[in-house]
Amino acid sequence: MHFHCFFTVPACLAEYFKPVGKRKGQRGIKPRLPAGPAGVPLFGHLLTLKNIREDPDCQELKDLAKFGEMTTLHLGSKTWILLNSKRVVSEIIAKRGNATNTRSPMPIASGIVSHHRRSLLLPQEQWKEPRRVMHNLLNGTALKQYGEWQQQESAQMLAEYLFQPKRWYKHNYRYANSVVHRIALGERLVKSTKELSDLQDVVTYFVGSIGSSIIDWFPELARLPRFLQVWRPHWDQLAEWNNNVYKSWWYPVRKQIEDGTAPPSFVRDVLLHPDTKYSGDDEDAMYLALQLIEAGSDTTREALNIMIMASLEYPHGFKKARDEIDRVCGTGNDSRYPTLDDMDDLRYICAMSKEVLRWKPIFILTPDHTSSEDIDFEGYHFPAGVGFVINEVVVGNECENPDEFIPERWMDGHETDITHGLWQFGGGRRICIGYRLAQRSLFLNIARLIQCFDFQPNGPYNPKFLNLESTDEPFPVKVTLRHETYRQLIIDEATRAGVLEDAKLARDIL
Numbered sequence: 001m002h003f004h005c006f007f008t009v010p011a012c013l014a015e016y017f018k019p020v021g022k023r024k025g026q027r028g029i030k031p032r033l034p035a036g037p038a039g040v041p042l043f044g045h046l047l048t049l050k051n052i053r054e055d056p057d058c059q060e061l062k063d064l065a066k067f068g069e070m071t072t073l074h075l076g077s078k079t080w081i082l083l084n085s086k087r088v089v090s091e092i093i094a095k096r097g098n099a100t101n102t103r104s105p106m107p108i109a110s111g112i113v114s115h116h117r118r119s120l121l122l123p124q125e126q127w128k129e130p131r132r133v134m135h136n137l138l139n140g141t142a143l144k145q146y147g148e149w150q151q152q153e154s155a156q157m158l159a160e161y162l163f164q165p166k167r168w169y170k171h172n173y174r175y176a177n178s179v180v181h182r183i184a185l186g187e188r189l190v191k192s193t194k195e196l197s198d199l200q201d202v203v204t205y206f207v208g209s210i211g212s213s214i215i216d217w218f219p220e221l222a223r224l225p226r227f228l229q230v231w232r233p234h235w236d237q238l239a240e241w242n243n244n245v246y247k248s249w250w251y252p253v254r255k256q257i258e259d260g261t262a263p264p265s266f267v268r269d270v271l272l273h274p275d276t277k278y279s280g281d282d283e284d285a286m287y288l289a290l291q292l293i294e295a296g297s298d299t300t301r302e303a304l305n306i307m308i309m310a311s312l313e314y315p316h317g318f319k320k321a322r323d324e325i326d327r328v329c330g331t332g333n334d335s336r337y338p339t340l341d342d343m344d345d346l347r348y349i350c351a352m353s354k355e356v357l358r359w360k361p362i363f364i365l366t367p368d369h370t371s372s373e374d375i376d377f378e379g380y381h382f383p384a385g386v387g388f389v390i391n392e393v394v395v396g397n398e399c400e401n402p403d404e405f406i407p408e409r410w411m412d413g414h415e416t417d418i419t420h421g422l423w424q425f426g427g428g429r430r431i432c433i434g435y436r437l438a439q440r441s442l443f444l445n446i447a448r449l450i451q452c453f454d455f456q457p458n459g460p461y462n463p464k465f466l467n468l469e470s471t472d473e474p475f476p477v478k479v480t481l482r483h484e485t486y487r488q489l490i491i492d493e494a495t496r497a498g499v500l501e502d503a504k505l506a507r508d509i510l
């Protein structure tokens with residue numbers, strides 16, 4: 001009897017947790033998947049992906065691409081298909097986007113930690129409504145309004161660089177956070193250090209929760225009776241703290257809207273506006289608004305840091321960019337700031353923004369684009385439930401001399417379209433909702449920083465270690481004013497934008 005159990009229990013477990021890619025699809029057809037490495041029983045390739053974030057060369061992800069344009073990984077009871085070339089990304093994520101836009105269940109990161117309310121991780125049915133509402137962030141009229149705010153915040157950032165050049169990385173963070181804070185909630189950033197660092201911690205813990213719990217790889221375990229879910233108290237506690245931080249940001253905004261004293265914002269004019277007919281409740285609205293701030297601040301800050309690293313490493317590209325700006329915006333006493341209206345004329349700067357994201361991708365893998373129906377593609381049969389994931393490092397390296405920072409590679413007539421040929425914002429129906437805002441922030445700040453400042457190393461550093469997650473100085477940089485004439489330009493622009501005094505305050509954020 002015991003001998004019998006010894007074999008049947010593991011066999012039953014293996015059958016119960018069989019990865020979705022090994023099961024028959026909706027039409028009863030057996031799966032036919034691309035090749036992949038050998039995995040271990042039950043856990044599959046979970047260990048293969050365990051340490052990928054620690055390796056700055058992302059060697060594991062590069063090795064996985066040796067299986068071809070697609071690589072199959074079984075991860076617990078999930079199956080991922082890594083997409084290793086632009087061609088298959090375009091075929092699967094963009095062209096078949098109707099069938100590949102749901103997400104796999106994540107009882108911890110999406111369920112407990114996010115109260116099933118962060119749209120980023122929601123399955124298709126629950127995601128449609130928040131996405132509909134967020135769509136406004138991509139439309140032309142809204143972008144025009146937001147563009148004015150971006151230009152004002154950028155004028156403050158440049159003045160902060162002037163007054164406190166040693167704190168360059170903090171200015172990047174203040175800019176990124178303030179812009180998206182204002183767009184979402186309406187006010188320029190007036191939060192205390194504590195409030196900001198709490199929100200930063202929320203992002204860190206949320207991002208850290210993605211994929212870190214074994215339950216998210218075996219989501220069936222979340223069906224166990226609650227008293228057997230021994231992992232719950234830990235995550236519940238984190239979720240409650242997250243929820244309280246959110247409320248401390250949300251309640252004052254909601255009150256202002258109720259009182260009729262709120263300034264224009266996404267929350268006032270779209271999310272809670274009666275015309276929008278948003279069907280979510282107050283808690284849904286809070287997660288939607290705060291998620292925007294989370295998603296928009298760190299990413300933009302990190303991209304600006306990468307651009308500074310590129311300027312240390314590739315002075316030639318920096319010089320070329322400055323020549324372009326000088327040609328369009330003049331030099332010295334006759335110069336003016338580049339504005340968003342200059343995008344068409346400052347194509348090298350646009351190309352630089354794309355190269356920043358390709359050269360050192362912020363996301364090495366995108367969230368899974370899970371199929372809601374069986375998919376037949378080039379002889380393969382993918383059953384519904386399989387997740388397609390962009391192998392960003394490998395896809396971004398599909399070019400000559402991929403380790404080099406070469407903005408020229410994007411000078412192809414599509415410079416002003418940041419998603420053309422670049423998959424850092426994901427793609428298909430789930431594409432980053434803030435990509436146009438991000439593009440504009442990168443354009444403005446890259447152009448103005450290059451116009452006004454020089455960047456040199458201020459000590460030894462390793463270009464492979466960007467320390468993106470650090471809120472201290474990530475690598476040593478000496479920022480100097482290009483020429484005294486630019487001091488006046490920066491002060492004049494900050495004065496005109498009404499932010500000179502704020503810039504002098506240089507409040508300590510984080």
Ligand code: HEM
Nearest residue numbers: 119120295296299303424425426427430431432433434438
């Ligand atoms: C360099 C900057 C940025 C990068 C690289 C980036 C990248 C991404 C990626 C890869 C995704 C997932 C897409 C997918 O699944 O295919 C995403 C989603 C998202 N991003 Fe961004 N992002 C950036 C800036 C921003 C900004 C500025 C905002 C907000 C203003 C924002 C808001 C969001 C939101 C709300 C989602 C979830 C969208 C949904 O649920 O449909 N992002 N982003």
